[in-house]
Amino acid sequence: MILVITFFTAVCLLILGVSVWVLIEEIFTVHVPLAITHRGNLLEKMKICSMPRFFRFIQDLVVPKNNFGVLVKNLHFGTIPVRLFQPKTTSSGPRRGIIFYHGGGCVFGSLDCFHNMCSYLARETDSVVMSVGYRQLPDHHHPSTLHDCLNATIHFLKDLKTYGVDPARVLISGESVGAGAAAIISQLLLGRQDLPQIRAQVLIYPILQAINFQLPSYQQNQNDPFLSRKFLMTCVCKYLAIDLSLIDAMLKGNVIPPEYWKKYKKWLSSDNIPQRFKSQGSQPEFPGLFNETAYLETNNIFDVEVSPLLSDDKIVAQLPEAFLVSCEYDVLRDDTLLYKKRLEDQGIPVTWYHVEDGFHGCILLFDKNIFSFPCSHKVMNSVVSYIKSI
Template identity: 45%
Template sequence: MMCFSGLTDLACRRIARETDSVVMTVAFRLVPEHPFPIPIMDCSTATMHFLKNAEKYGVDPHRIVLYGESSGGSFAAAVSEYLAGRKDLPKLGGQVLIYPGLQAVDFNLPSYQQNHSFPLLFKKRALKLATLLLTGKEINVEGVMKNAHLPEHVWMKYRKWVNPDDIPERFKGRGYVPMDRPPFNQELYEIMKEATNPMFSPLLAEDDVIRQLPKTFLLTCEYDVFRDDGLLFKKRLEDNDVPVTWYHIEDGVHGILFGLGNWLLQYPETKLHFQHVKNFIDSI
C-alpha cells in the first residue's frame, strides 16, 4: 500500500497491522519551495517504482492500493489518474480516498457554504493551503472564495462535472443559496490558471481516464467543506462504471481519522469508521 500526506507514523503502523499490509510512505518535496506539480510528481515516481519492484518487497503487484487523507486523498486520486492505462505497469488494485479535495472550480457548492467556518478545516484555510500548493505563494484568496478566478468559458466547460444540481437534495437541507458569480478577475486567473489541471483537480479528468481507475473507497463527512467534492467524484466514478464503495459519516468532521493509532488524539468512533476502510482493503 502506498500512503500519501496527512498520515502519522503511528497511523501507518496501525494500517499495516490492521490490514496485514506492507505500507510505503512517500517523502515528497514540500511547498513553498516546490509547488505543484512537483509534490504530486514525486508521489507518482515513487508509486511507479513500487509497482515495478513490488515483488522485491514481498508484495503482490496487482494488490497495491493508494491511500490518502485530505490532501493525501487528493494526491492519491491524481496519481491514480496519472497512471491510468499505463501498459508498462501493473494495474492498481484500488484507491482509498479519505475526505479529499478534488476540484478548484466552484468553492460555493453546498458543503462549502454550510461548513465554511466549521472546525477542523475552515473554507478560507482550505483555500489558502490549496493555493500555496498550486503557486508556492501566499495569496489573497477572497476572490477565489467567491469564484472570481475563472472566466466564463472555463466555468461552463466544467459545469458538466462541477454542478450543485448533481448534489442530492438531502445534502442541501442545512441551507444552500445559489450564488451569482462575481466579475471575472484576470489577474487572479493568471495566478490560478493551473487550478483546472486534472492533476490538481482530479474531478476534472476526462471520461476515458476516469473509466480506467481502480475500484475506489471514498469516505466523506457531513461537516466538511470537501464533502461535495467527494459526492461529485462518486457520481463520476459511477457514471463511468468504476466500482466505488462510499462511506458517509453523518456526524463526521474533516480529520476524524487523523488520530488513528494514537489513543490520545483519535475520536471515540475512529476505530468503528476505520473498520469500513479495513474491509475494503481486505477485499483487494
C-alpha cells in the same frame, strides 16, 4: 509508568493541537505592518527554521510510534524518503500492497505523524504499506509533492517482488491532500504497460478540485475548527504559488471564464450534490463576474493535476474501483460526493462510506485513547474492512 506516559502524551497532543490552531494564522502571514515588529515566528526571524517546519518537528516529537507486529524500514527512492511497513507474521504468498500518501495540506503531516496509522493498516490488513515522505511548503510548491508521490510509486511498482507484494493487489490510498494525490496518480498511471495496474483507489476525505468553493459543504463547514475554508484556500494558494489577495475572487468564482463553466458545471455544480446535503435558503450566485486578470493569475487550478475532477470521461471510465470516505462536518465533503457521481456515471464500482458525526482529519485520532472519537474508529475500521476485501 505506562499510565503516566500515556497521560503525558495526551497532554502534549492537546497542547500541540491548541497551539497549532492559535498560531495557524501566523504561519501564513503575508503582509505584516512594519510597525508591528513583535509579530512572527522568532525561529523564522533568526533564520533557524520556518514555523511550519517547527510545528512538524514538534508534531513528530510528541507522537509515539507503534511498531507492534510490524517490521519498519526507512528507505530512500532516489531523494524521496519512504517508510515501509511489513507484517512480521509469515505469509503463504505475496501480500497485498498499499501505497499511502499522507495529509496535512502540504504544510503539516509527515512520515512520523502518520506512522501509527500505516503500521496499523499493515498489521490489520496483512499488507505491505509504503508511505511517501514528499516535499512540502514553505520551500516546495506544486508540482513537487505530486512528482515525489508519482516517482516513489513508480519505483515501488517496478520492484514489488523485492517487497513481497502481489502485483494484482496494489492499492493507492491517501488522506486529505494525499487522497487528492492518489486520485491524480491513479489517472496518470493509466495505460502504463510497464507497470502493474492499480487494483483500487482508497480516498479518505480527498481534495479533488480548486474551482468551486461555494459547494454546500464549503458553506456549511466554512468555519470548522479542524479545517476552515479560509485555511484550506490559504493552503491551496500557497501550494499553487497564487497570491493570497486573489482568495476573494476565487471564492466568488470570478476566475472562471464563462466558457469554462459551461463545460465544467456538469461535474462541479452544486446541482450534483444530493438534496439531503443542502441547506435551505438562498445560495450565492456562482460563478461571479469574470475577471480576466484574476484568471491569468490562477488558471493552473484548471489543470487536471490539480483538479482531477475535470478529467475527461474517457479517462474516468478507465479508473480502478474506489473506496471513498466522506465526513459530514468537513469542508471537503462535497468533493467526495462529486467524485462518487463521476465514477458511477462511467460505470466504475464505488464503495462509499459517509460518517455522519465525522470531521476532517479524524482518522488520525483513532489511537489517541481519551482524545479519540467514535468517528475516528468508524473511518479506520471501514478502511481496514474494505482493504481486506481486496
